[in-house]
Amino acid sequence: MRGRQWPRVSLRGRHLFVFDALATVGSFVLSLALRFDAPSTQFEQYMNAYLWAIPLLLVARLGTFLALRLYQRVWRYASIDELVAVVVAVVGSSAIGYGAIYFLAFGSPLPGFPRTVPVIDTTLVIAFAGAWRFALRVSGVGRAGAKSGGSRPALIVGKLPAAQSVLRELSSNPALGFRAVGILADEIGAGQRLLGVPVLGRVLDLRKAIAKNAGAVVLLALPSADGRTLRKIVREAEAAGARCLTIPSVAEVVAGRVSVNAIREVEFEDLLRRAPSRIDLASVAESFADRCVLITGAGGSIGGELSRQIEGFGPRRLVLVGRGENSIFEMMQTLGKGSQEVEIIPVILDVRDGRRLQRLFEGIRPDIVFHAAAHKHVSFMEQYPGEAVATNVLGTLNVLDSAIHSRVERLVLISTDKAVNPSSVMGATKRIGELLVQSVARQSRVPYTSVRFGNVLSSRGSVVPIFRRQLAEGGPITVTDPEATRYFMTIPEAVQLVLQAAVLATPGDTFVLDMGEPVRIVQLARDLIEIHGLRPDEDVEVKFIGQRPGEKLSEELFFAFESPEPTSHEAIRRVRLNGGPSDDLRAAALRLIELAKDAPRDEVMAALRGIVPEYRPSGWPGVPGLQLSESSDAYSSP
Numbered sequence: 001m002r003g004r005q006w007p008r009v010s011l012r013g014r015h016l017f018v019f020d021a022l023a024t025v026g027s028f029v030l031s032l033a034l035r036f037d038a039p040s041t042q043f044e045q046y047m048n049a050y051l052w053a054i055p056l057l058l059v060a061r062l063g064t065f066l067a068l069r070l071y072q073r074v075w076r077y078a079s080i081d082e083l084v085a086v087v088v089a090v091v092g093s094s095a096i097g098y099g100a101i102y103f104l105a106f107g108s109p110l111p112g113f114p115r116t117v118p119v120i121d122t123t124l125v126i127a128f129a130g131a132w133r134f135a136l137r138v139s140g141v142g143r144a145g146a147k148s149g150g151s152r153p154a155l156i157v158g159k160l161p162a163a164q165s166v167l168r169e170l171s172s173n174p175a176l177g178f179r180a181v182g183i184l185a186d187e188i189g190a191g192q193r194l195l196g197v198p199v200l201g202r203v204l205d206l207r208k209a210i211a212k213n214a215g216a217v218v219l220l221a222l223p224s225a226d227g228r229t230l231r232k233i234v235r236e237a238e239a240a241g242a243r244c245l246t247i248p249s250v251a252e253v254v255a256g257r258v259s260v261n262a263i264r265e266v267e268f269e270d271l272l273r274r275a276p277s278r279i280d281l282a283s284v285a286e287s288f289a290d291r292c293v294l295i296t297g298a299g300g301s302i303g304g305e306l307s308r309q310i311e312g313f314g315p316r317r318l319v320l321v322g323r324g325e326n327s328i329f330e331m332m333q334t335l336g337k338g339s340q341e342v343e344i345i346p347v348i349l350d351v352r353d354g355r356r357l358q359r360l361f362e363g364i365r366p367d368i369v370f371h372a373a374a375h376k377h378v379s380f381m382e383q384y385p386g387e388a389v390a391t392n393v394l395g396t397l398n399v400l401d402s403a404i405h406s407r408v409e410r411l412v413l414i415s416t417d418k419a420v421n422p423s424s425v426m427g428a429t430k431r432i433g434e435l436l437v438q439s440v441a442r443q444s445r446v447p448y449t450s451v452r453f454g455n456v457l458s459s460r461g462s463v464v465p466i467f468r469r470q471l472a473e474g475g476p477i478t479v480t481d482p483e484a485t486r487y488f489m490t491i492p493e494a495v496q497l498v499l500q501a502a503v504l505a506t507p508g509d510t511f512v513l514d515m516g517e518p519v520r521i522v523q524l525a526r527d528l529i530e531i532h533g534l535r536p537d538e539d540v541e542v543k544f545i546g547q548r549p550g551e552k553l554s555e556e557l558f559f560a561f562e563s564p565e566p567t568s569h570e571a572i573r574r575v576r577l578n579g580g581p582s583d584d585l586r587a588a589a590l591r592l593i594e595l596a597k598d599a600p601r602d603e604v605m606a607a608l609r610g611i612v613p614e615y616r617p618s619g620w621p622g623v624p625g626l627q628l629s630e631s632s633d634a635y636s637s638p
Contacts, residue, residue: 019128021062029047030124031117035117050105056097056100060093064096065129070089070129090126098121101113154179154218155209162222162223163183163221165221183199190202217243284499291367291368294319294364296372304334305494306499316342319360320344321349322346352390352395354394361406366408369411370502371396374395374414375388379551381426381429382550385425389608390593390597392429393433397586412501412505415430415433417515417555419433421614423617425608428611428612431615434510439586449502451502453487453498456490457489457491464524478544480551484522484553486518486555487555501513508576511574511575529542592607
């Protein structure tokens with residue numbers, strides 16, 4: 001059995017080891033000198049009598065310092081914690097060293113050891129040991145503005161802890177090329193200094209500060225700010241002619257994507273992010289640690305982020321199931337870099353193949369399943385409803401059957417707000433998926449659940465990448481309708497809340513994530529244009545093209561008959577069964593699956609509406625919009 005490894009002295013800590021040894025000897029001699037007014041006969045008498053105590057103190061002090069890892073700390077970034085560690089180490093080593101000295105001197109012919117010397121010596125060693133350690137901090141970080149080495153002035157806007165992190169990053173990384181000239185923060189008043197950099201005022205004083213510091217870059221140290229706050233600050237800075245950079249959001253840091261100190265350009269997603277939600281990382285980590293987790297659609301935006309975040313919780317095995325080999329291959333390149341020993345198994349498999357899926361479940365025996373595989377493009381699925389049924393209904397039914405057969409403990413279906421009062425084939429098939437999960441959970445009494453949320457920013461095929469491509473081509477940026485709105489959430493936050501919902505699940509729950517306020521798509525387009533330094537309708541045209549088949553002006557998160565209730569998490573609401581799906585749901589779903597193989601489109605849609613009465617496709621009798629053709633094989637304009 002291998003014993004506990006003794007702390008090693010790093011190469012950078014060896015000079016401190018030598019200094020501490022010199023301090024131990026010097027402070028002991030100096031303590032006796034101060035006690036007996038050296039030079040004096042009494043000082044020489046005690047010095048000669050207790051020379052043997054110096055090696056003992058050296059062993060006690062350096063041994064304690066090693067045990068408390070004082071030589072493994074990065075002293076350039078020392079804080080109060082490091083100061084406390086120095087005091088504890090010195091006091092502890094004094095107790096050990098002088099305890100031994102008094103014990104050995106007791107009953108010996110040596111003169112009694114003075115009680116004031118340990119107090120003087122301990123104080124001196126604290127001063128010496130702390131002095132050269134914190135000298136490293138002062139020389140490296142003490143004046144962030146002066147030491148950053150950058151040639152371009154920078155104004156730091158934000159909360160104090162994050163602002164301090166940015167200042168230290170500028171100081172330790174001169175290659176960034178910025179020199180901090182001022183801080184704008186609401187917590188402290190103007191005239192004070194943080195790490196040597198003056199506080200110029202509050203955040204509201206940004207324009208004045210930019211005017212006084214011509215050419216300054218604005219660094220946003222606001223990891224917990226919502227998109228509305230960031231939009232306001234960015235517009236203020238741009239109106240004053242300043243470029244903006246930012247540090248990542250809390251959600252990105254928690255997801256392990258970046259460190260809080262990473263300075264980058266303000267991205268479009270920053271302007272739409274929400275204030276961070278509280279994530280109970282302890283309960284989430286406990287739920288996934290040492291478990292086998294299987295993710296379908298692992299090569300997609302949500303499935304991929306689920307894979308990355310779950311890997312950090314230390315599962316025993318992570319199984320990535322996807323139909324496309326390229327997406328799974330690319331996903332594998334981003335995993336396996338953590339410290340946890342996680343077995344990652346890529347599987348190329350279509351969830352529509354029920355037999356192969358069941359064999360996979362029988363061989364892998366997953367504990368937890370996230371079903372993210374789905375067809376999601378509304379307009380494509382209007383053209384190919386059979387494909388939507390095959391993947392979103394048959395695929396979900398296959399996953400549920402395999403999960404029940406293999407006794408999977410937990411299952412989470414990734415659903416969408418388009419499943420609520422659906423107007424599209426995609427939304428109707430996702431609603432059937434929700435109903436199937438409810439039905440299986442009710443019958444088997446297992447905590448299988450659905451999580452429903454809106455659009456995910458920058459997911460593949462979503463509106464943001466489309467807008468970016470159109471902008472790169474010079475425009476126009478196309479918007480369906482001036483009044484069209486959608487709910488948006490960043491990928492890291494959506495996945496964190498999905499993981500939290502998985503922990504909260506009871507049989508048959510449907511969880512709905514708090515998506516904040518809906519965003520007008522036209523404003524989204526204008527923000528994207530402006531963040532690139534261009535003017536909407538002048539430099540880049542915003543063009544309205546009308547709604548496409550299956551699209552709605554606005555999405556909903558709940559049915560009228562649903563009664564959402566709060567959970568222990570403020571950003572997650574629960575919708576309970578409310579009676580649940582009908583008993584013949586499975587039979588109806590199987591009939592739909594058979595029908596979708598070769599039946600005309602309008603028959604498939606009629607079957608969808610038979611299962612989801614709230615489904616109102618464009619062109620259905622009584623519903624304005626595109627008309628279903630008599631030939632039942634295509635749409636035609638009215």
